[in-house]
Amino acid sequence: MSLLFTPFTFNAPSGPLTLPNRIVIAPMCQYSAVDGQASDWHLTHWTNLLNSGAGLFTIEATAISAVGRISPGCLGLWDDATQAALADKLERARRLAPAMPVCIQIGHAGRKASSACPWDGGMLIAPADGGWQPVAPSALPHLPQEAAPTELTLTDIAQIKADFVNTARRSQALGIEALEVHAAHGYLLHQFLSPLSNQRTDAYGGSFENRIRFPVEVFKAVREVFDGTLGMRISGTDWVDGGWTVEETAELAIQIKQAGAQFVHISSGGVSPLQKIALGTEYQVHLAKAVKAASALTTIAVGLITEPAQAEAVLQRGDADLVALARSFMYKPRWGWEAAVALDGTVDAQHQYWRSLPREAKNIFSDAKIGMR
16 A cells, blocks of 8 residues: 555644645745735635645745745735735635645744845845845844844844744634744744854854754744644755754754654755755655654655655655655646556545546546546
8 A cells, every 4th residue: 555645643732633645735935925915826826736636735934924024925924914815815725625734834034034036036135125124043144245134132032932923823713724833944943043044142042952942932832822733844954064964953853842743844955055955856855764763753754756656665665754745736736646646546636627537547536426428
């Protein structure tokens, strides 16, 4: 039997959450929100992905405040307006797709905030040009030619933690089943973790224990108000000598497990332009394997896993418990269907799609009853 199409259950404070398979749609920024509010693009995008055959859909990085957005077009969930827009688009999308659990990734961009969209170059936007002043653990720019961010005060840190809590509460109010705290890809919580970006001399900088202090505090605070399935996305390595390591990632995973985590999602990089990524097929899976072995926490692997056989092999080897894909679902929105055909699995699908399979393909739709006139 295919492990990829074996159900998986998370046990959260609110009760068990069972996924029909172990395919996770990773969060993908769309840069298509207006003042943080979900748009018609999100309605179309989410409807498409909810019809993909995956076991869990993750909403893109969602900012906890306006200044925490990566770009002016980034999605947010920090006030009544952003909550109403997200609620409207998500409820409508879910109505047009089979039942699929939804996860939301929440975070703060830190020194990488106020950036242009990727298709506009991705560089920082100056306040005079419509951007805003980024903040960070230390006044160190991401790129040497960029203006330095403002170093966070202890009061600022407390406010950001409160912002995480506010967004987590709003996520639960929307009926979202799972939540992922974003501590990867060079954004704020990763900036606290890495000695490359955190050169504070107070209780939030220096030693490993001090550098993980704020991300762990945020996680614990979110756990207090969100009773669904909860996890964290972590960059398993900075790919830079002297940076954050996979061993530190494993220890952080142990700490959040003790704080009530149901999963950890292992990616890598993003905090330094000096990174030297060993890019290739499954290039991050070894990081997930190491974290899973050390922490015994449910682990999601991600990164250039593009074919069903690859995803199945990751699970069969025991390198991870679930497999996440992002761009593959943008290119092939029914990737889950293709995987089911290849691995003899089944998926749920809207009845309008029941007659779409190629004639030579085995019926993969678990509830299809197809008649002709």
